Amino acid sequence: xxxxxxxxxxxxxxxxxxxxxxxxxxxxxxxxxxxxxxxxxxxxxxxxxxxxxxxxxxxxxxxxxxxxxxxxxxxxxxxxxxxxxxxxxxxxxxxxxxxxxxxxxxxxxxxx
Numbered sequence: 001x002x003x004x005x006x007x008x009x010x011x012x013x014x015x016x017x018x019x020x021x022x023x024x025x026x027x028x029x030x031x032x033x034x035x036x037x038x039x040x041x042x043x044x045x046x047x048x049x050x051x052x053x054x055x056x057x058x059x060x061x062x063x064x065x066x067x068x069x070x071x072x073x074x075x076x077x078x079x080x081x082x083x084x085x086x087x088x089x090x091x092x093x094x095x096x097x098x099x100x101x102x103x104x105x106x107x108x109x110x111x112x
Contacts, residue, residue, distance in 0.1 A: 004053040007045040011036040 015032025019025075039045045072079065079086065 004049040004051070007039065007050060008036065008053060011039065 012032035016028040019028040
């Protein structure tokens with residue numbers, strides 16, 4: 001299990017470095033996942049060694065939401081004051097993501 005954590009941590013470290021170099025435009029976690037995806041796609045790391053660590057992290061995923069829940073409780077008044085802006089931003093971004101996904105899926109299907 002401990003052998004499998006090294007590629008994950010290295011990809012996250014690489015994601016942190018790249019995210020810092022691009023001034024945080026994309027979060028370190030997202031860049032790290034992309035690096036891990038590329039490493040797995042190019043067969044640079046063994047998926048069977050990563051699987052126990054990934055399974056452990058997924059089984060304990062709820063723990064990663066605790067800081068967010070505490071933040072919501074701590075800043076509840078601020079969120080309440082800006083609830084309309086948050087709802088509009090969430091709604092517009094959802095519509096935008098759905099539109100982009102549909103557009104790209106149609107393009108992809110036409111190419112097949």
